[in-house]
Amino acid sequence: MLKIAVDAMGGDFAPEVNILGAYEAAEDNEIEIILVGNEEKIKNFLQEKRELKGRISIFHTDDYILMDENVSTAIRRRKTSMRKAVELVREGKADAVLSAGNSGAMMALSFLLLGKLPDVDRPAIATVMPCLKGHFILLDAGANVDCKAEHLLQFAFMGDAYHKTLFNSKSPRIALLSIGEEGSKGNEATKEAFKLLQESCLNFIGNIEGKDIFFGSADVVVCDGFVGNIVLKVGEGLAEALMKMLKREITELITGKIGYMMIKPAVKSFRKKIDYSEYGGALLLGIKGTSLICHGRSSAKAIKNAIKVANEMAKKEIYKRISESLKSKEDINEGKSTVNGLLCS
Amino acid sequence: MLKIAVDAMGGDFAPEVNILGAYEAAEDNEIEIILVGNEEKIKNFLQEKRELKGRISIFHTDDYILMDENVSTAIRRRKTSMRKAVELVREGKADAVLSAGNSGAMMALSFLLLGKLPDVDRPAIATVMPCLKGHFILLDAGANVDCKAEHLLQFAFMGDAYHKTLFNSKSPRIALLSIGEEGSKGNEATKEAFKLLQESCLNFIGNIEGKDIFFGSADVVVCDGFVGNIVLKVGEGLAEALMKMLKREITELITGKIGYMMIKPAVKSFRKKIDYSEYGGALLLGIKGTSLICHGRSSAKAIKNAIKVANEMAKKEIYKRISESLKSKEDINEGKSTVNGLLCS
Numbered sequence: 001m002l003k004i005a006v007d008a009m010g011g012d013f014a015p016e017v018n019i020l021g022a023y024e025a026a027e028d029n030e031i032e033i034i035l036v037g038n039e040e041k042i043k044n045f046l047q048e049k050r051e052l053k054g055r056i057s058i059f060h061t062d063d064y065i066l067m068d069e070n071v072s073t074a075i076r077r078r079k080t081s082m083r084k085a086v087e088l089v090r091e092g093k094a095d096a097v098l099s100a101g102n103s104g105a106m107m108a109l110s111f112l113l114l115g116k117l118p119d120v121d122r123p124a125i126a127t128v129m130p131c132l133k134g135h136f137i138l139l140d141a142g143a144n145v146d147c148k149a150e151h152l153l154q155f156a157f158m159g160d161a162y163h164k165t166l167f168n169s170k171s172p173r174i175a176l177l178s179i180g181e182e183g184s185k186g187n188e189a190t191k192e193a194f195k196l197l198q199e200s201c202l203n204f205i206g207n208i209e210g211k212d213i214f215f216g217s218a219d220v221v222v223c224d225g226f227v228g229n230i231v232l233k234v235g236e237g238l239a240e241a242l243m244k245m246l247k248r249e250i251t252e253l254i255t256g257k258i259g260y261m262m263i264k265p266a267v268k269s270f271r272k273k274i275d276y277s278e279y280g281g282a283l284l285l286g287i288k289g290t291s292l293i294c295h296g297r298s299s300a301k302a303i304k305n306a307i308k309v310a311n312e313m314a315k316k317e318i319y320k321r322i323s324e325s326l327k328s329k330e331d332i333n334e335g336k337s338t339v340n341g342l343l344c345s
Numbered sequence: 346m347l348k349i350a351v352d353a354m355g356g357d358f359a360p361e362v363n364i365l366g367a368y369e370a371a372e373d374n375e376i377e378i379i380l381v382g383n384e385e386k387i388k389n390f391l392q393e394k395r396e397l398k399g400r401i402s403i404f405h406t407d408d409y410i411l412m413d414e415n416v417s418t419a420i421r422r423r424k425t426s427m428r429k430a431v432e433l434v435r436e437g438k439a440d441a442v443l444s445a446g447n448s449g450a451m452m453a454l455s456f457l458l459l460g461k462l463p464d465v466d467r468p469a470i471a472t473v474m475p476c477l478k479g480h481f482i483l484l485d486a487g488a489n490v491d492c493k494a495e496h497l498l499q500f501a502f503m504g505d506a507y508h509k510t511l512f513n514s515k516s517p518r519i520a521l522l523s524i525g526e527e528g529s530k531g532n533e534a535t536k537e538a539f540k541l542l543q544e545s546c547l548n549f550i551g552n553i554e555g556k557d558i559f560f561g562s563a564d565v566v567v568c569d570g571f572v573g574n575i576v577l578k579v580g581e582g583l584a585e586a587l588m589k590m591l592k593r594e595i596t597e598l599i600t601g602k603i604g605y606m607m608i609k610p611a612v613k614s615f616r617k618k619i620d621y622s623e624y625g626g627a628l629l630l631g632i633k634g635t636s637l638i639c640h641g642r643s644s645a646k647a648i649k650n651a652i653k654v655a656n657e658m659a660k661k662e663i664y665k666r667i668s669e670s671l672k673s674k675e676d677i678n679e680g681k682s683t684v685n686g687l688l689c690s
Contacts, residue, residue, distance in 0.1 A: 132586050142524060145532040179487060179574040187490040187571045210578030214586035226532045227572055229524040233555030234579050241477050241559035242587060245618065250611040259611075262604025266595040273590065 001030050004310050005085040005094035006303070008037030009064035010101020012296050015042055018100065021303025026055040028304075031311050034059050034094055037081040059084060064101070067296060071104040075112065082106060086113045089289045096290035096310035098281055100298040107143055107284065107293060114289040117319060119326035122151050123286030124225070125293065126162050127232060130273055133216030137163050137172075140222075141282055142229035149192035152176065152222055153200065154326065156193075158285040159220035160202055161325040165316050166309075167219075175208035175218035177227060183207065189224065197222075200329065243271065280306035283313060285322055290314040346375050349655050350430040350439035351648070353382030354409035355446020357641050360387055363445065366648025371400040373649075376656050379404050379439055382426040404429060409446070412641060416449040420457065427451060431458045434634045441635035441655035443626055445643040452488055452629065452638060459634040462664060464671035467496050468631030469570070470638065471507050472577060475618055478561030482508050482517075485567075486627055487574035494537035497521065497567055498545065499671065501538075503630040504565035505547055506670040510661050511654075512564075520553035520563035522572060528552065534569065542567075545674065588616070625651035628658060630667055635659040 006022050008015040015037055022033045032055050035042055039060040064081040065074045075083070082101050086109045088094035099106045111123055124140035139159050144151060156174050163172035176194055178186035183194040185207060197204040208218050210231070223231070250256040260267075280302060281292035290313050294306045351367050353360040360382055367378045377400050380387055384405040409426045410419045420428070427446050431454045433439035444451045456468055469485035484504050489496060501519050508517035521539055523531035528539040530552060542549040553563050555576070568576070595601040605612075625647060626637035635658050639651045 132589060145524065177575060179490070179571060179578075190571075209582075210575040210580075211582030211585075213579065214583050226524060226535075227575060230522060230555040230572060230576065231579055233524075234558065234576055235555075235583055237554075237556030238559050238580055238583055239587060240556075242584060244477060246612070246615050249615040249618075250608045253611065255607045256611045259604040259607025262600045263595045263608060266598065266601045266604075267591070270591050270594040273594075 001032055002095040002311055002314050003032045003034060003088075003093070004307050004314070005034045005036055005059075005088040005097040006307065007064075007082045007085045007097070007099035007101055007106075008035040008042055008058075009061075009081040010099040010106070011294065011298055012067065012100075013298070014100065016045060017298060017300045018303055019045055020300035021298075021307060022056060024300060024304040025307035025311075029308060029311060031055065031307065033057070033307065034085075034088060036085040036088070037061055037064060059088065065105050067102055069102055069105070071102065071108055074102060074105045075108045083109055083113075086110055086291065089291070090114055096292070096314040098292035098294055098303075098306050098310050100281075100294035100296055100303065100306075103142075103293045103296070106291070110284050110287055110289070110291040114287045114291065117286055117288055117323045117326065119154075119323065119330055120158075120286035121154060122147070123284055124155050124158060125228075125282045126159060126285050127282040128166070128280070129213075129232070129235065131214045131216045135167075136213065136216065136218055137166075137220045138213075138223070138228055138232065139220070139285065140225040140228050141232050142225045143284075144225040146226070147189055147224035149189050149196055152189060152193035152224065153196045153329075154286070156197055156200070156202055156204070156220065156222045157325045157329050158322050159222060161322045162283065162285055162318065163219050165313065165318050165321055169219065171203045172219035173205045173217075174202045174220045174222065175205050177210070177213070177221050177223035177231070178207040179209065181207050181209065193222075243267075280309040283309070283318070285318075288319055290318060346377055347440040347656055347659050348377045348379060348433075348438070349652050349659070350379045350381055350404075350433040350442040351652065352409075352427045352430045352442070352444035352446055352451075353380040353387055353403075354406075354426040355444040355451070356639065356643055357412065357445075358643070359445065361390060362643060362645045363648055364390055365645035366643075366652065367401060369645060369649040370652035370656075374653060374656060376400065376652065378402070378652065379430075379433060381430040381433070382406055382409060404433065410450050412447055414447055414450070416447065416453055419447060419450045420453045428454055428458075431455055431636065434636070435459055441637070441659040443637035443639055443648075443651050443655050445626075445639035445641055445648065448487075448638045448641070451636070455629050455632055455634070455636040459632045459636065462631055462633055462668045462671065464499075464668065464675055465503075465631035466499060467492070468629055469500050469503060470573075470627045471504060471630050472627040473511070473625070474558075474577070474580065476559045476561045480512075481558065481561065481563055482511075482565045483558075483568070483573055483577065484565070484630065485570040485573050486577050487570045488629075489570040491571070492534055492569035494534050494541055497534060497538035497569065498541045498674075499631070501542055501545070501547055501549070501565065501567045502670045502674050503667050504567060506667045507628065507630055507663065508565050510658065510663050510666055514564065516548045517564035518550045518562075519547045519565045519567065520550050522555070522558070522566050522568035522576070523552040524554065526552050526554065538567075588612075625654040628654070628663070630663075633664055635663060
């Protein structure tokens, strides 16, 4: 049974949703959970709820990081719940860690304390996004703002390994986010990355434009962290704005109001499907360990889902798979393999 | 009365929608329109419709540019409808030009034949996008893929002048698209541009995140053309995908089906509001003339709207206003003005 360290104090609705999410996850799965944070606060909340089970323990810390705190000073404090939670993984006392707290701090602490994998220049954030035909993985979603072609190539290899591990897929379709389908379209980094990807053994399907990503034509969408973060946030904001605009339009007329009552259950179910916080968290790829960043507004269900993903990824040793994938890339570069695809699968 | 040159052969539904749009625009406004393209084809279509009015004339060209043609070869051909339409502006025979054809070619021809304004390093594409509280201007939407801070600053000045001209606003709120609200968040170019914008006399409200642009918290959103084009296309694609997903969800149940019938008029009106093709075209800023690029899928109404915008922008001499705005920026840089805002309004 694997152990998951949960930063109990991170997120807009901490510690409540983290504790509830941990409970729900422990009920459904073969998991041990360590809630890291203020023992008194956690226990106070627990008294109102159910008793602690054997599968959930508390690791006490006095301090915790605020949501909008400056990252560089926040990560220096030694006894924050977030730092301790990551340290538990480093020390081998936990198999994975997750936090819905300050995402910049969580990223920095994970990189710093767990360290990069040998063949990785830049670890990346990978998010799972909903689309018409299921889901796709977008990376980098915000770890690296200025990227070179080689970094984008590494993201593609990491995304490939993540998709295979998460969805048990054989040959995920990898696409490069750009402003035209031809390889000649894009900025300097993407144009160069296009060539590198074409030469790689990945199932590279070429450039993808922004309008196509939500129709499911690619399984892994690669971009730099500046673009990725903007796409992620635009998607989130636009979905919310559109639903508000549509509701305003519908409820202007009486027939619309009645109609809206009738479609309300469908709207609710739809909202859940497109709500990013329902999809667990974003996984950090390229580090020696399993670390998930959850949305600050995560619900208990989102925390539960993230714990499940963390457990599964730790069990399948995602970071070893990524390391192997990048190793195979290097082997091919060095001419150790002449058959494309052999080492990549 | 101003003259607008319309590339009759450009767009997915050419020449029909262009001709219809031109008619509708000529009916409603004090405009003369020159339809540039194959005279026989235009007249054939006109026979089925109404007769030519005095306000609409035809400028014949045999050749035209295909939608997905290679830009560099397409713009070299001398007798295409698009090239001739732009040339009419250069020769002073028309006051503005628009095309729903190959957007790369239209951009290149406009830049090439009309030329840059003196203080402009990089002309940009500005689009008007719908949001919860009306509209905002996004630029650059695709003309410049790799931008420096100074370019972003120029885009801000051009966007400011465009907003004032289009919406008769006094002091539009200018924001820089980035991945965090603090000036320290972003890539190299945006971090540097943040400082330049802070020192400028513009009403700079700071960085804006992707999730906030559709809520109307800024009037002008500045970014490089790679990011801008992706945001534009993501918005377009996501809106379409979401509506499809929502409809699928709603019509799964009988009550939903009935409810959907009742909300259908509202959905239709909503779709129109968020349909980018309903907002005329994207204006090229920073060139010596008024040139609009319309969506390839433009309807007759979109062409009509674009003609109206082209007419208004030509009448208000948008490019002179942009030139003055950028001149004021230079004056301030050179210390000719010490009072912020004096020369900028």
